[in-house]
Amino acid sequence: MKSNRSLNGTQVKSHNQRLKHRRYTHVRVTAVDEERPKNYLVRSLTGKLSSLSAEVRVFISKRHNRDTRPRYLASTDPSLSAHRALHDYHTRWSCEVANWYIAERLGWADCRLWQVESAEKFLMVLWLALAFLEFLQVTQHRTTSLADIIRLHRQAHAERLLRQACQLVFQTRSVAEVLSRYTFAPAPT
Numbered sequence: 001m002k003s004n005r006s007l008n009g010t011q012v013k014s015h016n017q018r019l020k021h022r023r024y025t026h027v028r029v030t031a032v033d034e035e036r037p038k039n040y041l042v043r044s045l046t047g048k049l050s051s052l053s054a055e056v057r058v059f060i061s062k063r064h065n066r067d068t069r070p071r072y073l074a075s076t077d078p079s080l081s082a083h084r085a086l087h088d089y090h091t092r093w094s095c096e097v098a099n100w101y102i103a104e105r106l107g108w109a110d111c112r113l114w115q116v117e118s119a120e121k122f123l124m125v126l127w128l129a130l131a132f133l134e135f136l137q138v139t140q141h142r143t144t145s146l147a148d149i150i151r152l153h154r155q156a157h158a159e160r161l162l163r164q165a166c167q168l169v170f171q172t173r174s175v176a177e178v179l180s181r182y183t184f185a186p187a188p189t
Contacts, residue, residue: 001074007058008047012072016060019043024062029086041065042082049074059085098146102126105150 003013024041043060057080059073075085103109106126111119130146137149144152161182169178 001058001072003070003072005072005074006050007045007056009050012045012058012060015045015058016043016070016072019045019060025082027061027083027086029083029090039063040086041067042086044082046078052076057085061086098130101147101150102130106130 001012003016004011006012007015022043024043027040027042028037029040030037041062041064045058045060046055047058048054049056054076055078057075057078059075059082061071061073073085073089106129108123108126111122114122133146133149133153136153137144137146140149165178165182168181169175172178
């Protein structure tokens, strides 16, 4: 949540400043796509947000004591522990990254003003691309996020392209000819 949200009529960043002399709870969380656990310092508050009628639990999380940009997490379960909240946040984060990739990198955000039929067809292509990425994730036995799968897939393509270009230079003994082939520039005369 944003730091300017009001909890009990006061912005959560002001609550953070007010609690600066209160001890943190130390929490160790291992993310889904990571091997080593990370340490967090967490303070929790319970109250009401201005937009919700039910009581919520707000967690103020920092990576270390000198961290100047704490993260603020909210839960509608007031009995939720800090460890459980951060664990769930880490689990959910890979979904957020996947949603961002679908919207920004795969282009779903660009089709808001398209005709319905075009958007539906494009959505099918996106689902196919997402299924392909998840297939790669399962077949390569990786527990990394989809963003890492995309990065690794692009890296494999770049390596293959570079390998082919180097082999072609070795065969033809002409860098200019290979450059013209891969950059679509006219061959030198």
